[in-house]
Amino acid sequence: MAETQSMLRALRGEAVFPPPLWMMRQAGRYLPEYRELRRKAGSFLDLCYNPDFATEVTMQPIRRFGFDASILFSDILVVPHALGRDLNFEEGRGPVLTPITASEIAALNTETFHVNLASVYETVRRLREKLPAETTLIGFCGAPWTVATYMIAGHGTPDQAPARLFAYREPEAFRKLLSILAEQSAAYLIRQIEAGADVVQIFDSWSGVLDEASFQAYCVEPVAEIVRRVHAAHPGVPVIGFPKGAGANYASYRERTGVQGLGLDWSVPLSQVLALQQGGAVQGNLDPLRLVAGGKALHEGVDRILRTLGQGPLVFNLGHGIIPETPIAHVEEMVRLVRNAA
Numbered sequence: 001m002a003e004t005q006s007m008l009r010a011l012r013g014e015a016v017f018p019p020p021l022w023m024m025r026q027a028g029r030y031l032p033e034y035r036e037l038r039r040k041a042g043s044f045l046d047l048c049y050n051p052d053f054a055t056e057v058t059m060q061p062i063r064r065f066g067f068d069a070s071i072l073f074s075d076i077l078v079v080p081h082a083l084g085r086d087l088n089f090e091e092g093r094g095p096v097l098t099p100i101t102a103s104e105i106a107a108l109n110t111e112t113f114h115v116n117l118a119s120v121y122e123t124v125r126r127l128r129e130k131l132p133a134e135t136t137l138i139g140f141c142g143a144p145w146t147v148a149t150y151m152i153a154g155h156g157t158p159d160q161a162p163a164r165l166f167a168y169r170e171p172e173a174f175r176k177l178l179s180i181l182a183e184q185s186a187a188y189l190i191r192q193i194e195a196g197a198d199v200v201q202i203f204d205s206w207s208g209v210l211d212e213a214s215f216q217a218y219c220v221e222p223v224a225e226i227v228r229r230v231h232a233a234h235p236g237v238p239v240i241g242f243p244k245g246a247g248a249n250y251a252s253y254r255e256r257t258g259v260q261g262l263g264l265d266w267s268v269p270l271s272q273v274l275a276l277q278q279g280g281a282v283q284g285n286l287d288p289l290r291l292v293a294g295g296k297a298l299h300e301g302v303d304r305i306l307r308t309l310g311q312g313p314l315v316f317n318l319g320h321g322i323i324p325e326t327p328i329a330h331v332e333e334m335v336r337l338v339r340n341a342a
Helices: 006-011 032-041 044-049 051-065 078-082 102-107 118-130 144-153 161-169 171-195 212-233 247-257 270-277 288-293 295-309 328-339
Strands: 069-071 088-090 094-096 136-142 199-204 239-243 261-263 281-286 314-318
Touching: 006 199, 006 314, 032 044, 032 051, 044 051, 044 078, 044 088, 044 118, 051 069, 051 118, 051 328, 078 144, 078 171, 102 171, 118 136, 118 171, 136 144, 136 171, 144 161, 144 171, 144 199, 144 212, 161 171, 161 212, 171 199, 171 212, 199 212, 199 261, 212 239, 212 247, 239 247, 247 261, 247 270, 270 281, 270 295, 281 288, 281 295, 288 295, 288 328, 295 314, 295 328
Parallel strands: 069 136, 136 199, 199 239, 239 261, 261 281, 281 314
Antiparallel strands: 088 094
């Protein structure tokens, strides 16, 4: 039976043109219908944990733009929350947690992990029922390093110095934290697949702040363990890794983690992406600000990516999440440019 999902075909190494298209953070604040539902939900976590709300906001960009993939609406920090850590989202500040100490790592509660995430799995089940058969459903988690940075600092920081210092000063405790996060994140992704996800993506938003040795130990090794566990349970399900800011480490990341799709930020030169594409599917990497600007900047950005990468396995995407100020008309134009590419 022929595969109907263009994104799955691309992730398995097939050159599909025009390429499948979706956007990171495609369900979000740039959409008025999202903002309305966000107000109705009350808190961001209520939006994530309510299957009615989470299903609806996930479907909104599919109805509007007909993207080739839909990504579960949730947040990477539901994993530490499910492990018993407190979590709040403050307006203008973002996620806030009580910083974890070395002595608290062994006490993370894995016993009720899946119970605490039951509503997320229910959302995935509902989405697979609602989505068209040809639309890929993407599950996701945060990479252990990125999740750990928030658990240690208690909030986002510009260069993740608190987590880097913790790793240098408390190496055994830090490796224990990464190990727990890798094991539980893999189990989380496996449950999402069992609920109906076709593909899973691992977001490592802070991989770009690490030196070479730390990148290997904190980014590559934990993600490789997640990929190994996911593939042991579901060998046919592709995994996309997105180590934002990895730069020269992108090639070794792909080789050592075993991901099928490699998400690339907008700073990666297309000549480098073309070389990476020889090893399998790539995803990205339009600068989100080109989408905000529209016009010539958008047209040129889309055209360069399609001309350079269109002959290989490509999933067209932004090089990071869509910016809330992005005009909807510019998203519509991007979709038109990609879909009508000659």
